Amino acid sequence: MILQAQGAAIRYPGAPAAAVQDVDLTLVPGELVALVGPNGGGKTSLVHGLLGLVPLSAGQVTLDQRPIARWSRRELAQLVALVPQREDTPFSWRVEDMVGFGRYAHLGPLSAMTVRDREAVDQALRRCDVAGLRRRSVETLSGGEWQRVRIARALAQEPALLVLDEPTASLDLGHEMELFDLVAGLVAEGLSALVVTHHLNLAARYAGRMVLIDDGRVAAAGTPGEVMRPELLSAVFRWPVEVIALEGAAHVVPRRRDGGQGR
Amino acid sequence: MKPIAGLALLALAACVLALAVGATPVPLHALLAALGSPDAPSAAIVRDIRLPRVLLAFTVGGCLGVTGASLQALIRNPLADPYLLGISGGAGVAAVLAIALGLNGSWGIPLAAFVGGLGAVALVYRLSTVAGRRLDPHVLVLAGVVVSAFTGAIISAVLTLSTAEQLRNVFLWLLGGFSGASWRTLAVFSAYAGLPLLALFAAARSLDLLSLGTEPAQSLGLDAGRSRRLVYVAASLLTAASVAVCGVVGFVGLVAPHALRGLLGPGHRRLLPAVFLGSGGFLVLADAVARTVVRPIELPVGVVTALVGVPLFAVLLRRTLR
Numbered sequence: 001m002i003l004q005a006q007g008a009a010i011r012y013p014g015a016p017a018a019a020v021q022d023v024d025l026t027l028v029p030g031e032l033v034a035l036v037g038p039n040g041g042g043k044t045s046l047v048h049g050l051l052g053l054v055p056l057s058a059g060q061v062t063l064d065q066r067p068i069a070r071w072s073r074r075e076l077a078q079l080v081a082l083v084p085q086r087e088d089t090p091f092s093w094r095v096e097d098m099v100g101f102g103r104y105a106h107l108g109p110l111s112a113m114t115v116r117d118r119e120a121v122d123q124a125l126r127r128c129d130v131a132g133l134r135r136r137s138v139e140t141l142s143g144g145e146w147q148r149v150r151i152a153r154a155l156a157q158e159p160a161l162l163v164l165d166e167p168t169a170s171l172d173l174g175h176e177m178e179l180f181d182l183v184a185g186l187v188a189e190g191l192s193a194l195v196v197t198h199h200l201n202l203a204a205r206y207a208g209r210m211v212l213i214d215d216g217r218v219a220a221a222g223t224p225g226e227v228m229r230p231e232l233l234s235a236v237f238r239w240p241v242e243v244i245a246l247e248g249a250a251h252v253v254p255r256r257r258d259g260g261q262g263r
Numbered sequence: 264m265k266p267i268a269g270l271a272l273l274a275l276a277a278c279v280l281a282l283a284v285g286a287t288p289v290p291l292h293a294l295l296a297a298l299g300s301p302d303a304p305s306a307a308i309v310r311d312i313r314l315p316r317v318l319l320a321f322t323v324g325g326c327l328g329v330t331g332a333s334l335q336a337l338i339r340n341p342l343a344d345p346y347l348l349g350i351s352g353g354a355g356v357a358a359v360l361a362i363a364l365g366l367n368g369s370w371g372i373p374l375a376a377f378v379g380g381l382g383a384v385a386l387v388y389r390l391s392t393v394a395g396r397r398l399d400p401h402v403l404v405l406a407g408v409v410v411s412a413f414t415g416a417i418i419s420a421v422l423t424l425s426t427a428e429q430l431r432n433v434f435l436w437l438l439g440g441f442s443g444a445s446w447r448t449l450a451v452f453s454a455y456a457g458l459p460l461l462a463l464f465a466a467a468r469s470l471d472l473l474s475l476g477t478e479p480a481q482s483l484g485l486d487a488g489r490s491r492r493l494v495y496v497a498a499s500l501l502t503a504a505s506v507a508v509c510g511v512v513g514f515v516g517l518v519a520p521h522a523l524r525g526l527l528g529p530g531h532r533r534l535l536p537a538v539f540l541g542s543g544g545f546l547v548l549a550d551a552v553a554r555t556v557v558r559p560i561e562l563p564v565g566v567v568t569a570l571v572g573v574p575l576f577a578v579l580l581r582r583t584l585r
Binding site: 053072073076082084088090093102 | 336472475484
């Protein structure tokens with residue numbers, strides 16, 4: 001599985017400027033790539049473009065050298081799974097139904113789930129530590145449980161690439177760490193992951209590669225050490241920051257706006 | 264016993280009851296005799312009048328129920344029904360025009376209702392995708408309400424301009440009812456409704472995914488745009504066929520889907536067949552009440568379904584907003 005963007009641009013109808021412009025990006029198997037950058041910088045748009053959910057206005061995105069638009073949704077879902085930023089449903093689905101939807105792309109239109117499908121669901125439930133919740137209704141889950149259920153649904157797709165759009169947006173520190181640990185574990189088992197996140201420090205700790213998106217363009221890309229540079233981050237986030245080393249990883253710390261005089 | 268078997272028995276019981284009651288009550292043994300032989304004493308009333316009426320009410324009810332349940336998944340709102348989305352209004356206005364213009368006949372009015380229903384769908388669809396934006400379920404409901412208001416205005420205009428004779432026909436039809444039911448109307452309705460009904464049953468899994476929203480549905484492997492169009496067209500065809508044979512009967516698409524979702528869960532592969540049986544039975548009973556409760560006057564069946572449906576709608580609204 002190789003997902004590649006070359007000069008990709010996205011411009012929404014009626015919008016004055018492009019949401020994404022001139023993006024080159026390559027995702028290869030077995031790596032965790034973090035997509036970071038300011039709010040409204042085009043991260044989610046880029047993800048949608050990479051997955052063929054919005055059309056490109058220029059450039060191209062290919063999955064295994066075939067243009068993304070030429071993949072059917074069904075074929076794509078067997079290789080790439082997305083955990084969207086947020087979602088809700090008006091109905092009281094059980095956890096096992098929700099995770100079972102991950103098998104949709106593997107089923108015939110009228111055929112029931114096979115033993116193989118059920119195994120994939122069971123495995124995904126166990127891997128995300130939500131097997132004990134399988135009979136619960138999704139509306140009774142806590143924020144952390146709900147995120148793990150949605151990741152389990154993505155795993156039930158048995159994808160090669162897992163895309164997570166701000167998976168820890170509403171989680172507290174402990175659940176956030178658990179979630180990144182889970183994703184890092186999955187990558188160690190051979191999955192590729194693209195994680196959109198606002199947590200620069202967690203991104204730097206867990207990701208092999210970081211891509212910093214600002215104003216629709218790639219402002220920097222490379223190892224965490226290459227991206228976590230104070231002058232670069234200060235300019236992109238429009239706030240003075242310091243980068244320090246902690247447990248062998250770069251950590252960003254915001255400073256006072258007046259340049260750190262006083263406290 | 265499986266819930267679906269229980270429902271089938273209840274629906275059958277509702278049909279038997281509806282066959283027995285009426286201006287001339289037919290006891291069970293006479294009913295069975297009449298169904299068994301065309302020469303039995305009550306054969307004419309049971310076979311020629313009540314049986315087609317009961318079967319028509321059952322199939323129309325089932326189709327309206329399945330339509331309601333499908334639209335609820337489509338626009339991700341348990342309050343959705345064909346009326347809210349303007350489909351019935353469009354079908355109604357075209358049928359009213361056809362009646363007022365004297366275009367009668369069992370094939371003409373359904374055809375007019377189809378054209379009107381699809382026209383309303385196209386208008387609602389167009390309104391909710393203005394400026395090239397993707398279909399937004401909330402805007403869709405709003406557009407449906409706007410189109411309903413528009414068709415309501417046209418119907419008022421037609422009623423105002425009609426002669427007394429036309430007025431009576433249009434008005435009776437607008438209230439809804441099965442008094443005109445015959446084997447022929449049953450055949451016409453089935454011919455129109457069969458294919459779209461099967462299409463919705465076959466789309467059960469797509470409906471599950473559509474209820475999650477576009478982004479999850481697409482990433483799970485569904486071509487959401489195509490599925491939505493298919494469901495919307497099938498739902499409009501079923502609504503138009505129903506409006507054509509029995510006029511505007513509301514709330515049938517709301518009652519059974521709500522009750523059965525609580526009982527069987529939201530999965531559409533189990534839900535839709537159950538909703539067909541449940542809504543069919545519901546409309547059969549509503550029709551039986553409509554023609555017996557103030558005998559010899561027959562109430563419009565839409566009055567009965569509204570009396571049950573409106574309080575339920577209020578309860579549902581409270582629950583949805585909480």
